[in-house]
Amino acid sequence: MKIPLFDMTRQYNAIREEVIKTLDGIFKSGKVILGPNVKSLEEELSEYTGTKYAIGVANGSDALFLSVKALNIKNGDYIITTPYTFFATASCITRNGANPIFVDIEEKYYNMNLDDVEKILKTHPEKDKIKAIIPVHLFGKTIDLDRLQYFKEKYGVYIIEDGAQSIGSKWNDKKGFSVGDLSITSFFPTKNLGGYGDGGMVFTNDEELANRVRKLRIHGASKKYYHDEVGFNSRLDEVQAAILKIKLKHLDEFIEKRINIAKNYDNLFKKYSLIEFIDYPEVFEDKSHVYHQYVITLKKGNRDELRKFLTEKGIGTSIYYPKGLHQQKCFEYLGYKKGDFPITEKATKTTLALPIFPELHFEEQEYIVKSIGEYYKK
Ligand SMILES: Cc1ncc(COP(=O)(O)O)c(C=O)c1O
Structure with missing residues (x-):
């Protein structure tokens, strides 16, 4: 796939x-x-x-x-x-x-x-x-x-x-x-x-x-x-x-679909017993989250290795963001250093964005989550 x-x-x-x-x-x-x-x-x-x-x-x-x-x-x-x-x-x-x-x-x-x-x-x-x-x-x-x-x-x-x-x-x-x-x-x-x-x-x-x-x-x-x-x-x-x-004209319907996709992911992570390995953004019914991205956090394993594994399985992912802005070369003059923002720095190493767009199929989501399961259980 x-x-x-x-x-x-x-x-x-x-x-x-x-x-x-x-x-x-x-x-x-x-x-x-x-x-x-x-x-x-x-x-x-x-x-x-x-x-x-x-x-x-x-x-x-x-x-x-x-x-x-x-x-x-x-x-x-x-x-x-x-x-x-x-x-x-x-x-x-x-x-x-x-x-x-x-x-x-x-x-x-x-x-x-x-x-x-x-x-x-x-x-x-x-x-x-x-x-x-x-x-x-x-x-x-x-x-x-x-x-x-x-x-x-x-x-x-x-x-x-x-x-x-x-x-x-x-x-x-x-x-x-x-x-x-x-x-x-x-x-x-x-x-x-x-x-x-x-x-x-x-x-x-x-x-x-x-x-x-x-x-x-x-x-x-x-x-x-x-x-x-x-x-x-x-x-x-x-x-x-x-x-x-x-x-x-379709925006609200697109958002509803994104929320449903996020809900499906949440359920699939539970179904495939992956909660001990990853954390995910829980779904809110009230549109306080419109799921532009569905980003998981790895509790175990290596994010870059998982990403490579998923690429080999034909699954596109992305890293938002691989580096905190306080560590960007162009902002060195501001005087920030490594360790100043520990949660940001951890997130740059442990988060992974999974496919999400209104037309994503349930079968595709199941394949993505099963593949994540394969990475952890191989
Ligand atoms: C949080 C955030 N702010 C600003 C921008 C800038 O938007 P644009 O790419 O349209 O210049 C983006 C888009 O990439 C963004 O994600």
Whole structure:
């Protein structure tokens, strides 16, 4: 059997005709930059997320960068974030001249440890320069939004929710992106709402911030050729927006399928008595986890050996992430060292992402879990 980590071709078959017809319409109209599809996707996603404003940009990395910029965060300021995430979560801080303060994660779900965040907010020697927190809803698991709301109110920091992996997720009665002064998502093809290329979006309830981001994405211009400030070229592509509009109609169904797949994995690990070897992210029925990734943690055995074994069996896996951001060469100047974030460092060696996408078949999942069993019982 051949099972990729992610397969976008299966989904394409279901929406192919609609995509081709829509693209044909765009090409015939000649409106290919910031046309009606970007506008209506923004409206639909602001409704879907329950935020007032949504601004389409070129990718999730830019969405983060422009969010930090819109808050006027600059040289010498600090932003608290996690070292266990995709690079862009931290590079958006340094690209704006500010410094990240990393905080270790919690086991099992790998989100930032909010007790540690609060310690830093209280005790950091330059705490007045801590302007924001960028929490990541990693793998699709929502971080505690009530606690973030409390940090905002008590410590006067901005929150930028990095929801690149979590569109559609919730925390109790709060929707993702409801606490962030700005929140972002990514439409990278593998994401739960993924395009056929790059794309991203910024969400906010603040009109001024929305206008600022809208301006920054078109060279800081409030009117064509009239530049209030130096901005960037970071527009969501019209073609991507049109495709995303088609996929958005299915997003809730895609998420339901991911949750079911995760539930199946959980049950299969029990059925094949693998709980003593691996740990897995338990399923929540309330969409507090939308399973962008299904990541297991090895309690025994060697992660890289298991990965190789599964590759030989035709099973695609991935490592998110093989190195903490505090240990990246480009961030050496921040002064962090090995051992600073033990849970992150352990996770970089013990976690493995298994195939998950809405069209994955149950038989394929059974084959994957049986194969993991073979590795342990050989
Ligand atoms: C947590 C996180 N933040 C930011 C990004 C950046 O998104 P993009 O790849 O669209 O630039 C990603 C996507 O890879 C991500 O996973």
